[in-house]
Amino acid sequence: MSRIPEAFEGGPAFVPYLAVGDPDYESSKQYVEALARGGADVIELGLPFSEPIAEGPTIQGAVVRSLSGGMTPERFFEFVAELDVDVPLVCMTYYNLIYRYGGSEARRASEASGEAASEEADRPRAFVERAKEVGIDGFVVPDLPAEEADPLREACDEFDLDLVFIVAPTTQGERLERIMSQVSGYVYVQARLGVTGARDDVSGQTDESLGRLSQWDVPKAVGFGIKTGEQAERIVRGGADGIIVGSALVDIVAEGAADGEDAEVVADRLEAKARELKTGAMRGAGVETEEEDDGQEVPNPERT
Amino acid sequence: MSSDTTPDGERDGDGHADSRARADGKFGRYGGQYVPEALMPAIEELTDAYERYVLENEGGFMDEFRSRLADFGGRPTPLQRADRLSERYDREVYLKREDLLHGGAHKLNNALGQVLLAKYMGKERIVAETGAGQHGTATAMAAAHLDLPCEIYMGERDTRRQRPNVFRMRINGAEVNPVTTGRGTLKEAISETMRDWATNVEDTHYVIGSVVGPHPFPAMVRDFQSVISEEAREQVQEKAGRLPDSVVACAGGGSNTMGAFAEFVGDEGTDLVAVEAGGSSLDVDEEAGVAPNSASLSTGSEGVLHGARTKLLQDRDGQIMESHSVSSGLDYAGVGPELAHLVDEGRVRAVNVDDDAALEGFHRLSQEEGIIPALETAHAFAHLHEHPEELGEVVVVNVSGRGDKDLETVLEETEQREVSNAPDLSVLSGGLGGAHGAGDADADARGGDE
Numbered sequence: 118m119s120r121i122p123e124a125f126e127g128g129p130a131f132v133p134y135l136a137v138g139d140p141d142y143e144s145s146k147q148y149v150e151a152l153a154r155g156g157a158d159v160i161e162l163g164l165p166f167s168e169p170i171a172e173g174p175t176i177q178g179a180v181v182r183s184l185s186g187g188m189t190p191e192r193f194f195e196f197v198a199e200l201d202v203d204v205p206l207v208c209m210t211y212y213n214l215i216y217r218y219g220g221s222e223a224r225r226a227s228e229a230s231g232e233a234a235s236e237e238a239d240r241p242r243a244f245v246e247r248a249k250e251v252g253i254d255g256f257v258v259p260d261l262p263a264e265e266a267d268p269l270r271e272a273c274d275e276f277d278l279d280l281v282f283i284v285a286p287t288t289q290g291e292r293l294e295r296i297m298s299q300v301s302g303y304v305y306v307q308a309r310l311g312v313t314g315a316r317d318d319v320s321g322q323t324d325e326s327l328g329r330l331s332q333w334d335v336p337k338a339v340g341f342g343i344k345t346g347e348q349a350e351r352i353v354r355g356g357a358d359g360i361i362v363g364s365a366l367v368d369i370v371a372e373g374a375a376d377g378e379d380a381e382v383v384a385d386r387l388e389a390k391a392r393e394l395k396t397g398a399m400r401g402a403g404v405e406t407e408e409e410d411d412g413q414e415v416p417n418p419e420r421t
Numbered sequence: 422m423s424s425d426t427t428p429d430g431e432r433d434g435d436g437h438a439d440s441r442a443r444a445d446g447k448f449g450r451y452g453g454q455y456v457p458e459a460l461m462p463a464i465e466e467l468t469d470a471y472e473r474y475v476l477e478n479e480g481g482f483m484d485e486f487r488s489r490l491a492d493f494g495g496r497p498t499p500l501q502r503a504d505r506l507s508e509r510y511d512r513e514v515y516l517k518r519e520d521l522l523h524g525g526a527h528k529l530n531n532a533l534g535q536v537l538l539a540k541y542m543g544k545e546r547i548v549a550e551t552g553a554g555q556h557g558t559a560t561a562m563a564a565a566h567l568d569l570p571c572e573i574y575m576g577e578r579d580t581r582r583q584r585p586n587v588f589r590m591r592i593n594g595a596e597v598n599p600v601t602t603g604r605g606t607l608k609e610a611i612s613e614t615m616r617d618w619a620t621n622v623e624d625t626h627y628v629i630g631s632v633v634g635p636h637p638f639p640a641m642v643r644d645f646q647s648v649i650s651e652e653a654r655e656q657v658q659e660k661a662g663r664l665p666d667s668v669v670a671c672a673g674g675g676s677n678t679m680g681a682f683a684e685f686v687g688d689e690g691t692d693l694v695a696v697e698a699g700g701s702s703l704d705v706d707e708e709a710g711v712a713p714n715s716a717s718l719s720t721g722s723e724g725v726l727h728g729a730r731t732k733l734l735q736d737r738d739g740q741i742m743e744s745h746s747v748s749s750g751l752d753y754a755g756v757g758p759e760l761a762h763l764v765d766e767g768r769v770r771a772v773n774v775d776d777d778a779a780l781e782g783f784h785r786l787s788q789e790e791g792i793i794p795a796l797e798t799a800h801a802f803a804h805l806h807e808h809p810e811e812l813g814e815v816v817v818v819n820v821s822g823r824g825d826k827d828l829e830t831v832l833e834e835t836e837q838r839e840v841s842n843a844p845d846l847s848v849l850s851g852g853l854g855g856a857h858g859a860g861d862a863d864a865d866a867r868g869g870d871e
Contacts, residue, residue, distance in 0.1 A: 167710075167740040167741045168726060168727070168741050170456075170457065170615045170616060170619075174734035184740065191738075211725075212725045213733075214738060217738060217739030218723055218738075219734070259457050259458075260455060260456060260725070260728075261455060264445070264453075265454060266453055283458045284458065285457070285459070287459055287461075287622060287623070288458055288461070296458070310623070311459075311620035313618045326492060
């Protein structure tokens, strides 16, 4: 069992996302650590893929910055290994990078000679094994629906890592039951149809989705479009066990990169934003936090 | 093989539907459904509609489709003996004239089928990607014909390379959204259309333009396009008295390819040759993430892109490369999963020709047969020119589209490089000033045909 479930035990979890290597390797490390200081309970680390079909313009921008800075799967793993944070880490990436990882030289040789490529299950295994080694706790793979997930899930089971599935507003009935029977860690409740990106409103689809999921015991983290503490509060009040925030944070990184600001300044801004979101989520659970001068929250672990 | 050995030439009318994709949408190790969860219910709904309307002809869907293809599209298209090419290469060369289909390319077969299917499914809006603009124009025409609103995503670079097609889409009432991410070509246009679909999935159908994407698209698009080989197979037996030794078609995503091959796959005596865009070189620049070609079948490796596992141009980490071809319609880093499977099985032979050879092929067909082919199509003729001896006595070449849209590109490219058989285009230097303005200026460069 990974460390993820216990991250949801002490109250509503704040789950931020950043693309690793955005806008560069060293700044990105400071940013992730700032999120941890700001109250992150789990951190989603994006390994950028060149064709991010589930992402809106904000995260597409992050992908471009990170890739042009030389990010690769191996650099990503080094990054994770060097990180100084104490919360569970989830790798968010697209399936092709998992599928192609490791043994590529041998595989290409066998492909070139016309032999059958290596067994299906071996493909995701190398990636999962390396992820485990550097301290990853689980995966979110936006272009891998439950139908295609068996090889990755088997590898996750072998290494005791979680495979988080996304449930969309359109996921209902028998399909929802099938997915929920495979979920581990938490379920990623997609708050609205469409692609990632910060929004000013909270979608009514969120409440309906949470309603459909109430019979399952697994933690429910809502993502897509959240950008303020008030929105976080509302979503937790609606029954979410956690909130996932990506684009609103990436926007801060993007502005800092565009204005050429020092990484420390941007990191402080991220930490403050993280605290706003975490505090909002706690309020949603009926927990008032007191902000000390040093910015440390004192969350009350008892939820209503 | 002689004509009396071809009882299976008399296949029944819906012999298109032997659905070589398994129930899970796999062609051997390729295919599948690698899409965001939000799209999966729509894909299940589409799979159900495909099985009922296309495979089972529920509600007379296929009858209406074929009838509209005839009346609106102008089918059947001719199979024409190419007299001068036959003489030049000393074998019987037949041209399947998909350039004569309404809109000037094979693309209408699929676009009309899918827009009609969207209507049967009760969808209220159409989105589509386009590379060269041929699929976009076909979809815009079909949507106007069937009265559905339509939005087309097109790489910003392609909107400049293919201005005439942008005009045509707008004139048919479609919105055209330029896509500025990446290099602004087909790959980015597909990603952006998938994003639109994921946002508006409840009332929108995505008319994908090739035999790519998640199941059921590769099988369904093949079935709509297989009318090409269904007709060609009968026509060639009438004209040549037997099945061909080879069928040659250009291959980008592979919709004209699969359409031209589908009904011949069971004919073991017929070689199927897919001609890819060799671009400027088959070498790749891993550092820059650029493959200066679009030859995924010839040089690609297995991976997952845009909903399917297939052969891709990718770097060692699995990042997708920027592809290149002088023809926008072949400029894509992937290929249809069924085609990848048929190449692995040895049933389809993948070859490629470079940009220069394609331009020469363009001029040769224009001059010797009076047919201005699309630059995509020109690749097939370049292969015929390079290796006629490999193609047997009776050859069918699929003329997937006409070349009006490419005149501006041909003018630029012909100026920039040595194309041995190009006419003197200096009278046009400074551009065509509109793609259809060349008509009377130079008989050899005659372009406007409408």
